[in-house]
Amino acid sequence: MMAAHASSHWTEDLPPLKGRLEANVPLARYSWFRTGGPAELFFEPADQDDLCALLGTLPADVRLTVLGVGSNILIRDGGVDGLVIRMGKAMGQIARDGDCLMVGAGASDFAVAHAARDYGLSGLEFLRGVPGSIGGAVRMNAGAYGVEMADILVDACIMDRFGHIRTVACADLDFSYRHSGLSDRDVVVSARLRGVPGERERIEARMAEISKAREDAQPLRSRTGGSTFKNPPGMKAWELIDRAGCRGMTLGGAQISEKHTNFLINTGTASSGDLEDLGDMVRQCVADQCGVTLDWEIRRIGKRAGGAR
Known part of the structure; x- marks a missing residue:
């Protein structure tokens, strides 16, 4: 405490x-x-x-x-x-360094993808489809469309909770699916991302494909937090949620998206408690109906309304 x-x-x-x-x-x-x-x-x-x-x-x-x-x-x-x-x-500067981008942790993934396009660097297009910022992307090894941070990260500047800075190579970050070896006491300050020289028109076309795929499949115009649960090995979380009969399920102002069942939505009046409780209800339904335990991908922080963590 x-x-x-x-x-x-x-x-x-x-x-x-x-x-x-x-x-x-x-x-x-x-x-x-x-x-x-x-x-x-x-x-x-x-x-x-x-x-x-x-x-x-x-x-x-x-x-x-x-x-x-x-x-x-x-x-x-x-x-x-x-x-x-x-x-x-203020912590989101983006600069080119040869075939790499030096990126502050506060830079949005969207901005980094567009900067790479402008510099004629390919390989970072997938960031157009990742909601969030580079600091979080490094911490959780974010990815989409077959590429993840572990594939493009050279190294990251990490500050511990006492203000000490170290540079950590990608190989030393213990990356796995939506996971890194960083602790809650580590602050990602910046990252060096590797690109490959490419034609801007082809990079732009790939980003447009990714953008359209997201628009077609995900509830982007709703108050949501991105993918709610991690995909279990060899399975898709959304398929398990759909099979368990949870599409469109509601609790208070929270709803499981009708468009993509691995998205929680605040329909306008939800509390965080509504969203978390609905997510846990879905986990229980999937466990009961499919025999699979879903792990949260969304990070939950702070205290519940009654003070419990």
């Missing part, structure tokens, strides 16, 4: 910061679901030095949570204790 009222003690001795540091900040606006409670403390660093300065003073008993663009995340209604760091646009 973290020390009570983290905002009232150690922050008084912080060095000057350029970024935004505030207490009791509502987090729903930073989640694609548009649900969730407040952050006890919220920080948007202006640059890497800013982040290092803050983490260098962070007591060991203060919980640390990192957010990107808020796609594959469910922020619980009771809020998030400790310090929430949001890697925003």
Whole structure:
């Protein structure tokens, strides 16, 4: 359990910061679901030095949570204790380095795909179909359309919760399906991504194919968080959910998408509790009907409305 009222003690001795540091900040606006409670403390660093300065003073008993663009995340209604760091646009620079892109963790996957196209680098088109930011993509080995981060990552700059920085090669990140060896105490600061010189027109055409495929298959215009559950080995989560009879299932303001059953939707009035409980109902149905246990792909953070984690 973290020390009570983290905002009232150690922050008084912080060095000057350029970024935004505030207490009791509502987090729903930073989640694609548009649900969730407040952050006890919220920080948007202006640059890497800013982040290092803050983490260098962070007591060991203060919980640390990192957010990107808020796609594959469910922020619980009771809020998030400790310090929430949001890697925003200031941490999202993109620059070319030969056949690689140097990318800040706050850069959206969409922006990186388009930058690679503009630089005439192929191999990164799949990022057009991955919701989220590069920091999260590295942490969870995000992927789509047969390609994942492990296929294009050269190395990543990682900062620990005390502000120490190290560069970690792709081979040392222990990547597997939607998993890396990074801990909750690690903050992805930037990544170096490898491309292959290609024709811009072909890169653009592939990105257009990916965009159309997503538009045709997924509920992109709804309040959702991306794929809800990981695909079990050799199976598709959406097929199991459909077979279990969960298409269109509702709970409060939460719904299983009629269009793609591996998507949870906030129809407008859902709480995070509605969404999480509906997801757990689906997991139980799939276990009962198909004998398969689905693992959450969406990251759930914070406390439930009653205070439980």
